Amino acid sequence: MTRREFLARLPQRPDLAPGPIPPRPGGPPPDLAAALLEALAAGGCGVRRASTAGEALDAALVLAREAGVTRLGHHDLGPELTPLLPAAAKRVGIELVEAGDGDEQAVALAEPLAAGLTRPELAVAQLGALVHLARPGGGRLLSLMPPLHLALVHAGDILWSLDDLAARLDAPPDPPVDAWPALTLISGPSKTGDIEAVMVRGVHGPGRVEVVAWGWTAPANPLKDQALTGLAPRGNLAPS
Amino acid sequence: MTRLTPCADDRQRQALEGFTARLRAMHAQGLADPGLWDHLRARARNAKLTYLANPAPWLDLLAERLEGRGARVHFAVDAAEARDMVLGILQQAGARKVVKGKSMTCEEIALNPALEAAGVQVSETDLGEFIIQLAGEPPFHILGPAMHRDRGQVADLFAEKLGQRVPAEPEALTKLARATLRRRFLEADAGISGVNFAACREGALAIVTNEGNGRFVTSLPPLHIAVMGLEKPLPTLADLGATLELLTRAAIGAPLSTYSSWLAAPAGLSGAGGPRQLHLVVVDNGRSRILGGKFWEILLCLRCSSCLNFCPVYGLAGGHAYGSVYPGPMGSVLSCLLEDLAPGPDLAQASTLCGLCRQECPLGIDLPGLLLGLRQAGTEAAPAANLLPGLAAQVLSRRGLFDVVCRLAPAGIKVLEKLPEALRPPGPWREWRAGGRALPNAPGHPWLARQPREDGHD
Amino acid sequence: MNHLQPITPPPRASLFVTCLADALLHPVAQACRKVLRAQGVTVDLPPDQVCCGNSLHKTGQAGAAARVGAAWVRAFAQGGDIVSPSGSCVAHLRRNLAELLSGQPELARLAPQAATLVGRTYELTEYLQRRLGLTRLAGAKAPTRPWVYHPSCGLHRSLGEDQAPYALLEALPGRPRLELPRAERCCGFGGPFSVSHPELSGALLGDKLAAAAAAGAQVLVVGDLGCLLHLSTGAQARESGMQVVHISQVLAGEVV
Numbered sequence: 001m002t003r004r005e006f007l008a009r010l011p012q013r014p015d016l017a018p019g020p021i022p023p024r025p026g027g028p029p030p031d032l033a034a035a036l037l038e039a040l041a042a043g044g045c046g047v048r049r050a051s052t053a054g055e056a057l058d059a060a061l062v063l064a065r066e067a068g069v070t071r072l073g074h075h076d077l078g079p080e081l082t083p084l085l086p087a088a089a090k091r092v093g094i095e096l097v098e099a100g101d102g103d104e105q106a107v108a109l110a111e112p113l114a115a116g117l118t119r120p121e122l123a124v125a126q127l128g129a130l131v132h133l134a135r136p137g138g139g140r141l142l143s144l145m146p147p148l149h150l151a152l153v154h155a156g157d158i159l160w161s162l163d164d165l166a167a168r169l170d171a172p173p174d175p176p177v178d179a180w181p182a183l184t185l186i187s188g189p190s191k192t193g194d195i196e197a198v199m200v201r202g203v204h205g206p207g208r209v210e211v212v213a214w215g216w217t218a219p220a221n222p223l224k225d226q227a228l229t230g231l232a233p234r235g236n237l238a239p240s
Numbered sequence: 241m242t243r244l245t246p247c248a249d250d251r252q253r254q255a256l257e258g259f260t261a262r263l264r265a266m267h268a269q270g271l272a273d274p275g276l277w278d279h280l281r282a283r284a285r286n287a288k289l290t291y292l293a294n295p296a297p298w299l300d301l302l303a304e305r306l307e308g309r310g311a312r313v314h315f316a317v318d319a320a321e322a323r324d325m326v327l328g329i330l331q332q333a334g335a336r337k338v339v340k341g342k343s344m345t346c347e348e349i350a351l352n353p354a355l356e357a358a359g360v361q362v363s364e365t366d367l368g369e370f371i372i373q374l375a376g377e378p379p380f381h382i383l384g385p386a387m388h389r390d391r392g393q394v395a396d397l398f399a400e401k402l403g404q405r406v407p408a409e410p411e412a413l414t415k416l417a418r419a420t421l422r423r424r425f426l427e428a429d430a431g432i433s434g435v436n437f438a439a440c441r442e443g444a445l446a447i448v449t450n451e452g453n454g455r456f457v458t459s460l461p462p463l464h465i466a467v468m469g470l471e472k473p474l475p476t477l478a479d480l481g482a483t484l485e486l487l488t489r490a491a492i493g494a495p496l497s498t499y500s501s502w503l504a505a506p507a508g509l510s511g512a513g514g515p516r517q518l519h520l521v522v523v524d525n526g527r528s529r530i531l532g533g534k535f536w537e538i539l540l541c542l543r544c545s546s547c548l549n550f551c552p553v554y555g556l557a558g559g560h561a562y563g564s565v566y567p568g569p570m571g572s573v574l575s576c577l578l579e580d581l582a583p584g585p586d587l588a589q590a591s592t593l594c595g596l597c598r599q600e601c602p603l604g605i606d607l608p609g610l611l612l613g614l615r616q617a618g619t620e621a622a623p624a625a626n627l628l629p630g631l632a633a634q635v636l637s638r639r640g641l642f643d644v645v646c647r648l649a650p651a652g653i654k655v656l657e658k659l660p661e662a663l664r665p666p667g668p669w670r671e672w673r674a675g676g677r678a679l680p681n682a683p684g685h686p687w688l689a690r691q692p693r694e695d696g697h698d
Numbered sequence: 699m700n701h702l703q704p705i706t707p708p709p710r711a712s713l714f715v716t717c718l719a720d721a722l723l724h725p726v727a728q729a730c731r732k733v734l735r736a737q738g739v740t741v742d743l744p745p746d747q748v749c750c751g752n753s754l755h756k757t758g759q760a761g762a763a764a765r766v767g768a769a770w771v772r773a774f775a776q777g778g779d780i781v782s783p784s785g786s787c788v789a790h791l792r793r794n795l796a797e798l799l800s801g802q803p804e805l806a807r808l809a810p811q812a813a814t815l816v817g818r819t820y821e822l823t824e825y826l827q828r829r830l831g832l833t834r835l836a837g838a839k840a841p842t843r844p845w846v847y848h849p850s851c852g853l854h855r856s857l858g859e860d861q862a863p864y865a866l867l868e869a870l871p872g873r874p875r876l877e878l879p880r881a882e883r884c885c886g887f888g889g890p891f892s893v894s895h896p897e898l899s900g901a902l903l904g905d906k907l908a909a910a911a912a913a914g915a916q917v918l919v920v921g922d923l924g925c926l927l928h929l930s931t932g933a934q935a936r937e938s939g940m941q942v943v944h945i946s947q948v949l950a951g952e953v954v
Contacts, residue, residue, distance in 0.1 A: 006315035007296040011532035016293040018286035025275035101513030127495040134512040144455050162481030181505035181512055187496045190452040194368035194386055195394055197259050198410040203367055205452025245897045552884045556901050590895055592888025595855035615758030629754055633762035636749035637769035646721050671893035675900035677931035686720045687727040691743050
């Protein structure tokens with residue numbers, strides 16, 4: 001049926017009227033990064049905090065090395081991290097493989113990797129979600145295919161609520177919604193309870209997600225590289 | 241018509257009780273903050289009512305937005321047209337290997353058999369759907385389609401159908417499924433998914449999973465087809481976010497599913513990694529008729545499964561007994577209203593109308609009221625069945641007749657009890673005893689007959 | 699307010715015993731009148747009453763239910779407050795009666811009168827706790843043997859009275875109430891369901907009796923009349939020894 005014919009068949013129900021909406025309790029706390037990490041931890045992610053981009057990168061790479069990773073996939077991590085990456089990887093003896101979204105070889109490159117390192121463009125603190133926008137050089141594939149996902153989040157990219165996300169997607173200077181073809185919200189490791197309601201991680205997506213947030217208005221002694229809360233990692237790690 | 245009965249398989253019934261108990265506990269957690277719950281409920285309800293009050297312009301806007309970015313939107317009036325459209329899109333693209341996300345709408349339109357008959361290989365990728373596809377069974381529960389199968393059975397199934405024997409432990413079985421399906425994701429020509437909700441103003445489709453199969457299905461193959469019931473869209477992206485949160489809190493007590501994909505265009509067209517073709521098939525299959533009538537409220541359903549998990553009838557009968565894609569209270573209503581879904585048992589009667597479903601439904605849908613409405617529609621359509629109720633109405637509205645029946649009752653019950661089973665006339669007394677109850681003691685007179693009318697006249 | 703002001707005329711109420719109590723469950727009718735009188739209420743019994751039409755309505759028979767409802771209106775046309783031991787009946791009257799009458803051409807003129815009557819119709823615990831403002835009732839006492847309370851769906855959900863029964867039971871002198879596991883789960887009666895789906899109805903019955911037994915109870919107090927009939931005849935058939943009574947009987951001090 002054509003669109004016109006189909007739409008012409010749809011009734012109207014003017015009697016269905018919306019009602020009042022009580023306000024949502026609670027509001028954004030002063031430290032969005034702390035709220036984000038707490039919510040992500042509740043969703044099953046390992047979480048850490050760093051003061052600078054360099055410290056965050058080092059923390060992530062140390063995690064990778066401890067997990068036995070020798071080849072690490074990454075994408076365009078942005079101007080704060082990209083210059084630091086080669087030296088940081090060399091320090092821990094990890095080989096880098098670039099596999100950003102849109103690259104013809106990206107899937108083939110990402111498939112055998114044991115870990116992917118990404119920089120989500122945004123995050124939503126209230127519900128604990130990392131946001132990857134689909135764009136050339138983006139990190140969606142790397143956040144999905146390898147069994148270990150390492151994510152670096154800059155405090156300035158953290159929004160409070162989904163309403164804020166919807167508004168941000170609509171507004172310049174970031175690409176307005178007409179320019180983002182897709183996005184993914186990630187709130188924890190892949191999981192299922194489909195067999196006997198026993199929870200198993202790493203069904204299709206990564207079984208382990210480690211998030212390091214950097215950049216905060218630090219008090220006298222920042223919690224350098226200290227895990228705030230984090231569940232013991234599980235999942236399938238095949239060192240490559 | 242047959243009637244719903246308790247699931248005969250004790251192990252399955254126990255598994256169902258354990259599974260639904262877990263979900264009930266998660267649901268209670270999701271509702272723990274009443275202020276948040278009231279807020280989200282009101283937002284979601286308003287969003288749905290705004291759309292359903294006048295869906296045509298909103299749906300038109302959604303189609304405009306998506307097609308403006310290179311997607312294609314198709315409109316199917318019924319299940320047959322929807323199947324033909326999906327097949328047509330696949331054939332035009334030369335796609336023969338399909339990976340599929342979990343979609344109740346696709347099951348409703350019986351998509352898989354049609355594709356397979358045309359030589360298309362379809363792989364379900366949600367672990368539970370993968371298991372029941374191998375077993376050739378319908379889903380047992382909306383969220384846990386294979387929850388009725390234990391680990392030993394799944395291990396045997398995998399050994400038989402995949403040719404690999406792994407230990408009968410959930411972790412090992414999941415690992416095998418992951419590896420198998422990973423290959424299929426990489427080889428697939430097309431991905432087919434459902435749609436949880438859509439945002440009309442921005443033109444975006446939302447697909448959520450906890451496993452990640454939804455992400456693979458919608459981003460790896462070069463072609464993605466999304467199948468969506470016409471009641472799913474919401475006005476804006478902000479509405480979509482709030483409704484997703486409500487759905488997830490009601491279903492599993494968490495603010496969000498592990499993964500949410502919001503799709504506004506074929507991502508591959510802009511070099512962003514993703515399909516180069518995105519097709520949306522919008523399905524009516526009776527929904528527009530429902531919207532125009534007295535049962536419109538069922539279109540608010542978010543498919544969270546709360547009503548199933550709290551329903552005493554579903555908890556005893558299990559998903560297969562309903563003979564329909566949609567089980568439980570919401571399924572009992574929807575199955576009687578959508579096209580081609582005539583379930584075997586008389587589902588509108590299979591309820592005590594206890595109201596727990598309405599209480600726990602995140603949108604407060606009056607499911608007992610809808611079931612009662614279906615019962616009324618049923619009696620209106622079958623006037624011959626009204627003789628006995630007509631007689632009952634006479635007795636129950638005339639004091640004199642009622643008195644007589646009360647006085648005759650003890651003799652009547654004695655006769656019934658003395659008659660051998662085979663000679664006993666059909667009537668509610670048979671079913672009363674079949675439920676494990678004694679026939680009541682009839683005093684032989686109504687209480688009121690022996691009372692003075694008013695106090696002070698004892 | 700926990701007692702009646704002596705200068706106020708004592709309240710009057712018309713008792714709607716229900717067809718079930720009138721035909722089969724006499725102790726409930728007896729207990730209702732007793733507990734109302736014990737609180738100083740003058741009780742009258744409109745002689746033409748039979749039924750409100752609830753069970754016919756639940757089978758989908760709108761016309762038949764309307765005719766029975768019309769007879770109910772005529773039976774209770776005189777008088778003030780109307781009190782009934784059945785939450786499901788009162789819920790039906792409140793939700794459905796006016797609409798049912800309006801739907802039948804020859805009965806539609808009764809709808810306004812029906813609405814007025816229903817506006818002063820109460821379920822028993824609702825009447826005692828909210829209308830009279832009482833919590834500790836004269837003459838009420840808890841069962842002496844271990845007991846639980848099943849919060850009947852018709853009273854607690856259909857009528858929405860989730861507080862009054864518990865408040866009145868908490869205030870009883872004597873043995874406190876035990877917790878009933880999964881109390882909110884339906885007993886399986888459901889009106890016509892009890893005979894249209896005997897296997898499911900019987901299974902839920904068995905589960906409810908088992909839950910009461912698991913809590914250590916010997917007395918199962920229920921909030922509505924269908925539950926009472928269903929569970930008591932079920933306990934009888936299973937020779938379970940569980941005594942099943944209605945809340946009115948406990949509030950009247952009749953359960954030992």
